[in-house]
Amino acid sequence: xxxxxxxxxxxxxxxxxxxxxLVDPKVMDGFIKMYETDVGPLNxxxxxxxxxxxxxxxxxxxENGTAAVAELGxxxxxxxxxxxxxxxxxxxxxxxxxxxxxxxxxxLGLPPAWYKDPAYRARVVKEPRTVLAEMxxxxxxxxxxxxxxxxxxxxxxxxxxxxxxxxxxxxxxLAPLVTRDTMAGVARVMA
Amino acid sequence: MSNVQPATGIHDMGGTDGWGRxxxxxxxxxxFEDRWQARAFALALLSMRLSGTNLDAFRHAMDRLDRADYLxxxxxxxxxxxxxxxxxxxxxxAPGAVEARATNLSGGRVEEPPAPEPNKPDYxxxxxxxxxxxxxxxxxxxxxxxxxxxxEPAGHTRLPRYVMGHxxxxxxxxxxxxxxxxxxxxxxENAQWVYTVRFDSHELFGADAERFDLNIDxxxxxxxxxx
Numbered sequence: 001x002x003x004x005x006x007x008x009x010x011x012x013x014x015x016x017x018x019x020x021x022l023v024d025p026k027v028m029d030g031f032i033k034m035y036e037t038d039v040g041p042l043n044x045x046x047x048x049x050x051x052x053x054x055x056x057x058x059x060x061x062x063e064n065g066t067a068a069v070a071e072l073g074x075x076x077x078x079x080x081x082x083x084x085x086x087x088x089x090x091x092x093x094x095x096x097x098x099x100x101x102x103x104x105x106x107x108l109g110l111p112p113a114w115y116k117d118p119a120y121r122a123r124v125v126k127e128p129r130t131v132l133a134e135m136x137x138x139x140x141x142x143x144x145x146x147x148x149x150x151x152x153x154x155x156x157x158x159x160x161x162x163x164x165x166x167x168x169x170x171x172x173x174l175a176p177l178v179t180r181d182t183m184a185g186v187a188r189v190m191a
Numbered sequence: 192m193s194n195v196q197p198a199t200g201i202h203d204m205g206g207t208d209g210w211g212r213x214x215x216x217x218x219x220x221x222x223f224e225d226r227w228q229a230r231a232f233a234l235a236l237l238s239m240r241l242s243g244t245n246l247d248a249f250r251h252a253m254d255r256l257d258r259a260d261y262l263x264x265x266x267x268x269x270x271x272x273x274x275x276x277x278x279x280x281x282x283x284x285a286p287g288a289v290e291a292r293a294t295n296l297s298g299g300r301v302e303e304p305p306a307p308e309p310n311k312p313d314y315x316x317x318x319x320x321x322x323x324x325x326x327x328x329x330x331x332x333x334x335x336x337x338x339x340x341x342x343e344p345a346g347h348t349r350l351p352r353y354v355m356g357h358x359x360x361x362x363x364x365x366x367x368x369x370x371x372x373x374x375x376x377x378x379x380e381n382a383q384w385v386y387t388v389r390f391d392s393h394e395l396f397g398a399d400a401e402r403f404d405l406n407i408d409x410x411x412x413x414x415x416x417x418x
Contacts, residue, residue, distance in 0.1 A: 004293045006264040007227035010271055012292035014230055016284055020306060022241055028233035036222045036229070080320045081366055083387075098205030098351055100250055101266060110222055110232070116266040119210035125353065126206045126392075129401050134213045145403035149205065151349045152385045152408035153321040154365050181216045 040109035043074050044157065045178035047107060048189075049171040052162045062086060065157060069107060079106035079155060085148065086159045087185070092143050093158045094132065094185030096124045097150040104155035108183060115184065125149055135186050158183050163191040194244075194280045195346045195376050198254035201261045206353030206396070228267035231274070238274035242281035243311030246321075247375035251347035252276035282307040314377035316369070323382035325367040331386055335361045336417035339388070339409060347375035350413040354405075357394050358417040362406060363387035370410055383411040 004012070017023040047069055051058040061068040065082035069075070082104060085093040097103065098121050103111040114120055114135065124131045128145050132138075139145065148156040160182040166174060181187035204210075223229040239249050253261070253273035260272040278284045285304035294301050317323070331337055339354040349371050365387055369380035390405045 003259070003263075004290055006231075006268050006271065007225065008293045008296060009289060010227040010231045010234065012289045012296055013271065013275065013278075013284075014234055015296070016288055016292055017234070017237075017241070022283070023234070023237050027237065028230065031233040031236055032223070032229040035232070040222070080322055083363070083365075098353070099202055099349060100253065111266075112216060112220055113224075114214040114216045117210075117214050118204055118262070119213045122204040122207045122210050123213060125405055126208075126396055127401050128403050131213045135215055145401075147403060147405050149351070149405065149407040151351065152365060152410065153368055154385070154387070154408050179218065181218075186216060 035105075035110050039076070039105060041107075041178075041180035041183065042175070043069075043072075043109075044104075044107035044180075044183045045175040046072055046171075047074070047157075048159060048178045048183065049174035051159055052166075052174055053169075053171050058159075061159065069157075074106045076106045078102065079104055081154050082107070082157055083154055084157050084159050085146065087161045089161070090142075090144060091146060092139055092185065093146045093148060093156075094124060094128055095148045095150065095156045095158060096121060098122070098125055099151060102150040102155065103184075104157050107157055108180060112180060114181075114186070132186060137187055158185040160185075160189045163189050165191040193376070194248060194251065194276075196255055197345060198251065198347065199257060199261070200254075200352075201256065201258055202254045203351050205351045223267075228265075231267040231271040235270040235274040238277050238283075241283055242277040243314075244277050244281065244377075245316060245374060247347060247369075247371040248280075248377070249273055249277060250371070251375040252280070254347060281312070282310040312377040316374070317380060321368045322366045323369055323380065325382045325384065327383070329364055329384045330411055331361050331364070331384075331414065333361050333364060337361060337386070337388055337409075337414045338417045340413055340415055344372065346372065348372050348413075350409065351407075353395060354388075354390060354407060354409070357390055359388040359390035359394065359405075361386045362389045365408060368410070370412060372410075372412070381412070385410050386414065388414070 061084050065084040101111050101116045182189045253269045285307045291303040338358045341355040365385040367384050369382050373379045373381045392400045392403045
């Protein structure tokens with residue numbers, strides 16, 4: 001039997017459910033729009049920029065990530081319990097979900113292609129230094145790597161290192177430097 | 192209805208080889224590369240509700256996919272196939288209905304199976320989300336040495352094979368959560384403590400492995416005291 005092309009398969013399922021009144025296409029549009037435009041890595045970048053400029057906020061963030069990100073209004077599906085892990089000159093944290101692709105949606109939106117790739121899921125828990133190098137992040141030999149496999153409903157979020165040369169920057173100047181990949185631990189923030 | 196079937200195991204890829212190089216991240220990639228992915232995403236979210244199931248059942252619906260359905264159409268491909276499984280399990284759509292409609296959408300003329308009588312699980316969670324309060328004291332504390340059990344699960348589990356049989360140290364006591372292994376099959380929440388356990392890479396992968404620590408969340412039922 002030939003395989004039904006996935007786009008056609010999706011259309012067929014949507015049509016079957018819509019014509020029986022089980023699914024409202026407008027509700028579908030709403031979900032899609034939310035994750036295309038409202039919920040994305042800009043949220044996480046705000047959290048990081050605030051933590052870099054406000055030591056008390058940073059302390060709260062590391063103590064109780066869920067409550068600290070909720071202070072900025074970030075909560076929702078896949079954000080029930082957030083644990084924030086801090087990168088330092090000595091320790092590098094990197095996040096994965098080997099069993100599916102669990103990811104902190106309220107802070108980072110839906111996961112990017114690399115996060116969902118079997119090569120990343122399979123290998124970052126076995127040879128993270130090699131995997132990070134393949135992805136463009138070279139870590140010094142004396143940097144200790146902590147890999148976090150998101151197997152429960154806890155969602156891990158990396159607080160990246162603040163780059164040198166940004167000492168006088170405001171939160172608003174810092175946030176745009178903080179890219180998606182730095183908050184999952186596969187890239188460094190560049191000034 | 193029952194959805195208790197063993198996983199194919201394709202999803203349990205942690206520590207496996209043969210996948211090639213890790214992809215180089217693409218900055219500013221679109222959230223959905225193709226339109227069907229966005230539709231599949233939304234359909235899957237709605238299918239959990241429509242089928243009267245839950246997130247753990249959805250994960251198990253993907254864990255049951257064969258190699259092609261899991262991998263060939265990527266992440267949202269497995270979401271769509273997983274959503275279909277939920278809808279078949281709860282008799283919201285008939286087996287063969289999607290293929291028949293797809294044929295008719297592309298100019299064919301085949302008879303479509305009639306919509307079946309829905310048969311949703313007689314089961315509801317006790318609260319929203321997965322975090323629960325439990326009366327039971329924590330069996331382990333930070334610093335305790337524990338071993339991940341070695342099991343051959345009959346259905347869903349969040350205990351991956353690559354940690355089974357290995358010993359590590361509890362580093363965080365996480366909030367208690369309902370147990371996916373039973374909740375996915377509508378057999379009860381079995382709320383229990385969850386522990387983040389840290390494993391030495393040499394314990395997991397031998398003395399020639401890269402040096403690093405692997406941290407993973409393990410439900411209390413998955414653990415036993417280290418010898």
